[in-house]
Amino acid sequence: MSLLTVGxxxxxxxxTPFGKTDKIIGGSGTxxxxxxxxxxxxxxxxxxxxxxxxxxxxxDFNQHGINTEGLQVxxxxxxxxxxxxxxxxxxxxxTLETQLNVLEHFDPIIPEAYQNCSYLMLGNSTPSVQxxxxxxxxNRPKLIVLDTMNLWISIANDDLMSVLKLVDIxxxxxxxxxxxTNEYSLVKAAARIQAMGPKTVxxxxxxxxxxxxxxxxxxFAPALPLExxxxxxxAGDTFVGGFIGYLAKTDDASFDNMKxxxxxxxxxxxxxxxxxxxxxIMNLTADEIKTRVNEFIxxxxxxxxx
Amino acid sequence: MSLLTVGxxxxxxxxTPFGKTDKIIGGSGTxxxxxxxxxxxxxxxxxxxxxxxxxxxxxDFNQHGINTEGLQVxxxxxxxxxxxxxxxxxxxxxTLETQLNVLEHFDPIIPEAYQNCSYLMLGNSTPSVQxxxxxxxxNRPKLIVLDTMNLWISIANDDLMSVLKLVDIxxxxxxxxxxxTNEYSLVKAAARIQAMGPKTVxxxxxxxxxxxxxxxxxxFAPALPLExxxxxxxAGDTFVGGFIGYLAKTDDASFDNMKxxxxxxxxxxxxxxxxxxxxxIMNLTADEIKTRVNEFIxxxxxxxxx
Numbered sequence: 326m327s328l329l330t331v332g333x334x335x336x337x338x339x340x341t342p343f344g345k346t347d348k349i350i351g352g353s354g355t356x357x358x359x360x361x362x363x364x365x366x367x368x369x370x371x372x373x374x375x376x377x378x379x380x381x382x383x384x385d386f387n388q389h390g391i392n393t394e395g396l397q398v399x400x401x402x403x404x405x406x407x408x409x410x411x412x413x414x415x416x417x418x419x420t421l422e423t424q425l426n427v428l429e430h431f432d433p434i435i436p437e438a439y440q441n442c443s444y445l446m447l448g449n450s451t452p453s454v455q456x457x458x459x460x461x462x463x464n465r466p467k468l469i470v471l472d473t474m475n476l477w478i479s480i481a482n483d484d485l486m487s488v489l490k491l492v493d494i495x496x497x498x499x500x501x502x503x504x505x506t507n508e509y510s511l512v513k514a515a516a517r518i519q520a521m522g523p524k525t526v527x528x529x530x531x532x533x534x535x536x537x538x539x540x541x542x543x544x545f546a547p548a549l550p551l552e553x554x555x556x557x558x559x560a561g562d563t564f565v566g567g568f569i570g571y572l573a574k575t576d577d578a579s580f581d582n583m584k585x586x587x588x589x590x591x592x593x594x595x596x597x598x599x600x601x602x603x604x605x606i607m608n609l610t611a612d613e614i615k616t617r618v619n620e621f622i623x624x625x626x627x628x629x630x631x
Numbered sequence: 632m633s634l635l636t637v638g639x640x641x642x643x644x645x646x647t648p649f650g651k652t653d654k655i656i657g658g659s660g661t662x663x664x665x666x667x668x669x670x671x672x673x674x675x676x677x678x679x680x681x682x683x684x685x686x687x688x689x690x691d692f693n694q695h696g697i698n699t700e701g702l703q704v705x706x707x708x709x710x711x712x713x714x715x716x717x718x719x720x721x722x723x724x725x726t727l728e729t730q731l732n733v734l735e736h737f738d739p740i741i742p743e744a745y746q747n748c749s750y751l752m753l754g755n756s757t758p759s760v761q762x763x764x765x766x767x768x769x770n771r772p773k774l775i776v777l778d779t780m781n782l783w784i785s786i787a788n789d790d791l792m793s794v795l796k797l798v799d800i801x802x803x804x805x806x807x808x809x810x811x812t813n814e815y816s817l818v819k820a821a822a823r824i825q826a827m828g829p830k831t832v833x834x835x836x837x838x839x840x841x842x843x844x845x846x847x848x849x850x851f852a853p854a855l856p857l858e859x860x861x862x863x864x865x866a867g868d869t870f871v872g873g874f875i876g877y878l879a880k881t882d883d884a885s886f887d888n889m890k891x892x893x894x895x896x897x898x899x900x901x902x903x904x905x906x907x908x909x910x911x912i913m914n915l916t917a918d919e920i921k922t923r924v925n926e927f928i929x930x931x932x933x934x935x936x937x
Contacts, residue, residue, distance in 0.1 A: 413815070414815060415815075509719070509720060509721075510857065510858055510859060510860075511856055512856045512857060512858045513858055513859075530839070533836065533839040533840070534839070534840075534851075534853070536856060542929075543856055543929075543930060544930060544931070544933070545840075545853040545856065545930050545931055546931075546933070547840070547851040547853065547931075550817055550818045550842060550849055550851065551816065551818060552816055552818045552819055553816060553819075554816075581934060584933040584934070585933055585934065585935050587933075588933050588935055618935065621935075622935060623848075623849075624849060624850060624851050625850070625851055625852075625853075625931055625933075627850070627852070627890040627891055627893075627894050627931075628887060628890065628891065629891050629894060629924065629927075629928060
């Protein structure tokens, strides 16, 4: 089924203990759409870049089957830029520089061809932009998934509360879940979030896996234990992209299928961290994904009968 | 098969955000033996207490099928005492007071009836005491499991390295694994530990579950997401007790059976944190354990075929 992703397409400059990059391609929309491209063919992107954004990358997107009709290229403006430095434990990072550029006045225009999308993935951006997207769709998608971040929880809480009422699934990390609810226990935090609107809550715990709460049920997906995390940038978005891509492909948002979708998302995220930026998820084969998913099965199956 | 546990039997005074206790029963040997008692009937304990230790608790141990012939009661001496206060996140704690008392000169005497034990669990104590126990057993047990802590890694590293060469399984938490190996990645840390002696390494990650590394294979067991952690004291020892108790019961130390044993250990640990100290694991039924283990199956099964 058709997937619409709204998110950022950006330049990142990254520094990790393993090295540093000049401006490379990043952004939530980039990671989500690329990751989803391995699952769904009807893969539509709404985002904005400046005219400094390379056409070659847009061509790459298209080669991955991503429809970029909704990718606005603003003449005379510059692409969103973020630069950050990871600490040695790779679990925390400092922002060195943020240039909003085209994102400052992002108006998410939905091409006619994107109307009637079945699955809507609202990647991390301002809650007001996310709400505008929902309002501009003539028919409500079957499933709306929203990602957000600590910044919006702090400075745009009312807007966030407003858009949360409209979505089916919220995806946040553990710290964001705690910040949003003032609950340390993730079980309690998830229940509080469900009372805000989303019936389903996914809490990403990075190297510690992910939790799914829905319909009074809980599922835990492990993260693959890795020898090395080369660059964690985009791992959360790549996870979400695999998750929503798998749901769109299978057109099944039941609890059992969401569990499978989370395993696919986790597998995609485990690739993402192997190289800088989106390099690894630009270049994956179906066989590699299948092998990696099998590693998750081996990792967590324990052969006890209920 | 027969299990021998060597560890501490102690008094703890605990303070958590939920309340505080006077002196209650604690110690690694207490938690391990009680937890194992739900699985194996041939359950032998070596430890030392002072004559201030209540006979009623020793009776409780016996009622759980724990053989206390090896529990030395030292006249005129006092039982080991530890008091600690947990921070609000329950993941870190401060030691308020430690009184070594009888532990200062603990000589682990092995009763004749304990010779020929098949499974040996060396709970956290000084590496030299742990080594003495191994040397005093005339026949090497089928399986030797060792737990240790940050203190011994710091102040008794040579002794620890010496005893590590003699054991089959090391159980540590994530911070201890990193401290022991200077590796942040737990995959690399486990490989380093395996080079120190133990073929199998179990890394406990508290609320984030546990990892098993053995024979080039990796298994991840989730922790049950809990609404509330009332008191984490003893959860790690209770985990180990369930693990070794299940292995002793089934007399099978294959990788696949160790996976099941870890699930049982995790289930036991999830009970432990529900009340202060050992109260909850003093009072469990087989049905409660079965139900809890089924929750782990529900929590982590995702129905993807390899």
